[in-house]
Amino acid sequence: MLDKKLLFLLVIMFLFSWSSFSQENKVKKGNEKYSQAAFIDAIDIYKKVAESGYRSAELFERLGNVYYFNANYKEASKWYNELFKENTTLEAIHYLRHSQSLLSVGEQQKAKEKYEQFLNLTRNDEKISLDAHEQLLKASGRYHLTPLEINSSGVDFGNTIVDNKFVFASTRDTISMFKRISAWDGLAFMDLYEAKMKGDSIIGKPVKLKGSVNTKYHETTPAFTKDGKTMYFTRNNKTPDGKSNPKYIRLKIYRAHLKNGKWTDIEDLSINNDYFSTAHPALNKENTRLYFVSNRPESIGQTDIFYVPIHNNGTLGKVETIANGINTEGRESFPFITENNELYFSSDGHYGLGGYDVFYSKIYEDSFGSPLNVGTPINSAFDDVSFAIKKHKGYISSNRPNGLGHDDIYSFVETKDINDLFKSKIYGVVTNRHTKELMPNTTITITDVNNKVITTIQTNEQGYYDYEVDINKNYIIKATKLGFDGDDVFSKAGENEREHNLELTPHKKVVVPGDDIAKLLNIIIYFDFDKSNIRPDAAVELEKIVAVMKKHPEMKIDIRSHTDSRGNDAYNLALSDSRARSSEAYIINRGIDKSRLKSRGYGETQLVNKCENDVFCSEEEHQENRRSEFIIQE
Incomplete structure (x- = not known):
């Protein structure tokens, strides 16, 4: 989790009021005695100072924050841009806010760069490995595996069920010629077979699919449309020189149509290419999207998962890559899409047990959830591929030892829904930062890292909120309420429970004669040692x-x-007086009438802590006494 120091005060807006009452009466009479109220809007002040040419990280940070929390991302990105030009050390949350603001105004590349910087600041590789291992352990033990009786002494893998038939790939009729190439390249002389099913049981002897699907090359990984009349499958392709050299095998996805019980009219799809492989088709429930695997040029790893829309006329649209960390520098293969719009796939690039492991990812409207290793016994130290599931029952192929052949197919029963492992509870309370009172009816907005709203809820009468989210996704939790400055926090993936307590700061605060503007507007005036001239950073504060x-x-x-106690008392008095008058002269020079100002130095006569003469104090404690005050007069 991010350290709670990342939570900080946003822009404060204050109400100033005064009347003819004396300072002694103000404490007793309070706000009711000040009917003539003027309003000082801090953000308006900051903006005027910034637009006059003065530069300050504090100004830009506060301007960016107030626009961010009011969803004015154009202005937020403008001022965050200025903030990052200041070359100051910034907390990680600033990178995240800037990323979201940039994304909202269409600057995707800059947004991506800022988000990557944010991740670099918060990333802990050791913890990530520990979290992944913990998730693997939690996901394990949810399956009972049984090898199928139809397995042969060769290779049997891949599966799909259509029209009460179990369809898979096998080398059973070409054992003498069998030569394994690789899990990615497929297997030489494999054909597609089908076996009749009765209920969940496979009955009868497997036979080859009828028609022109099976050839002298190998055919694998079939996927059928919901009407069972169209099949997508993988076949190895001749190399561009017309030869079929196993060292340079390319794979293609073909489409076949069922006519009079035979698979005919084989189509070479537009996503194929002679210079890279395209394989392992999978269809979504609606049959509107084709998922596949390829090592096409835009791949980030050895093989990646892609998808492409299927138009009504059967043509294919633009190829898109899977996002959100699904693809790695390794191999992602064998995608499968459930009826609940979930993606299962095999990978050797994510944290696992060895070889190919099966992973799960929830598919959202326009994004994918973080991958989760489904654990043992589905996964082993060997290659575990071609996972398929429906209503908690399914099949998996593996080359783990003690099988009948080189690769075997196993049936399994899932005893616990994988979605239970994805639940993470976000909860907390919202309070008033000043009074610590609980804040009921506060709006809590949960967004993803792209600023897409996941949900909006309200705190209850005790200021409490909770909501269940995807355990493997990062979120931003924002608290907003009319009349208060918002608060937000980054909620990091991987925790079953994520407590985020938020604080709201009132926009406006009633002040009276005698109050110090320096405290209200966070003004600190620094002078060089033994100097009283106005430095550039002090000028920004005086503005x-x-x-x-x-x-x-x-x-x-x-x-x-005021000064601290170090040094001669008389000298400190003179130095502080000179500094007060320098501040006064600066303000007058900026157009304020002298009659509205007075100034005086108090030296070390009004210390705010224990740091008197001959008392040891830290530099930070001495700094508390070296201050300037700007007291409102009646």
Whole structure:
């Protein structure tokens, strides 16, 4: 989980009020005595300062944040861009917010770069491995495997069921010529077979599919449309020189049609190419999308999973790659799509037990969930491929030892739904940052890392919220409420329970004569050692005061400067007085009438902590006393 230090105050908007009452009366009378109220909008002040040419990481951060939480991503990205130009050290959450803002305004490449930087700042490779191992253990033990009686002493793998027939690939009639090439390249002289089924049982002797599907080359991995009349399958292809050299085998997906009990009219699909392989077809429930595996040029690994839309007339659309970390630098193969729109596939590039392991990913409208290893006994230290499941029953192929042949098909029963392993509870309470009161009826928005809203819920009367999400996905949790600045947190994948307590800051705060603008607007004036001139960073802070006073011409300010206890008392008094007058001169020079200002140095006479003469204190403690105050006058 991200450290809670990543949570910080957003832009604060304050209400200033004053009247003719004395400072002594203000505590007793409170807000009710100040009917003449003026409003100081901090964000307006910051924007005026920034647009006047002054640069400050704090200004840009606050401007970016307030627009981000109000979903004005165009302005948010503008000010975050300025923030990142400041070359200051930023917390990881800033990279995430900037990424989302950029994505929302169409700058996908920049958004991707910022998100990758965010991941680099939060990534812990050792923890990722531990989390993956823990998930594998949780997923294990949910299956009972049984080898099929139809397995031969050769190779049997792949499966699909159509019209009460079990269809698979086998070398049973070509054992003497059998030569294994690789799990990716397929197997020489394999043909497609079918065996009748009765209920869940396979009966009778397997026979070859009728028609022109089986050839002198090998055919594998069939996938059928829901009406059972169209079949997609893999066949090895001649190399461009017209020869079929096993060292340079290319694979293609073909489409066949069932006519009078025979598979004919074989089609070479548009996604194929003589210079790379295309294999392992799989169809979604609606038969509108074809998934497949390829080592086409855009692959990031040895083989990747892709998909392509199937148009009503049978033509194929634009090839798209699977996103969200499904494909790796290794091999992803044998996709299978369930009736519930879930993807199972085999891979040797993700954390697993060895060889090909089977993984699961939930398919969303336009994205894919993070992959989950389905664990043992489906997976082993060997190659486990061609996973298929329906209503908690299915088949898996494997070359694990103690089988009848080189590769065998196993049936299995799933005893616990895999979706149970994907549930993660996000919960927490929302409080008022200042008063610590619970905040009922606060809007909680859960988005993915692309800023797509997953859900919007409300906190209950105790300020509590909870929601179940995908355990393998990262989320951003945002809390917003009218009259308050929002809060957000990055919710990292991998935890069964994710507690995120959020705090809201009131937009406006009632203040009265005697209050210090420096505290309200987070103003800190720094001077060089033994100097009283205004530094460039101090000028940015004073510009906030100028902007406030220009907006409210009735306001009068008393500038008070202080030092720490180190050094001669008289000298500190003179130095602080000089600094206060320098601040006053700067404000006057920016167009504020002198009659509205007064200034004085107090040296070390008004320390705010224990750090008196001869008391040891840290530099941070001394810094608390080196301050400037800007007190509102009656």
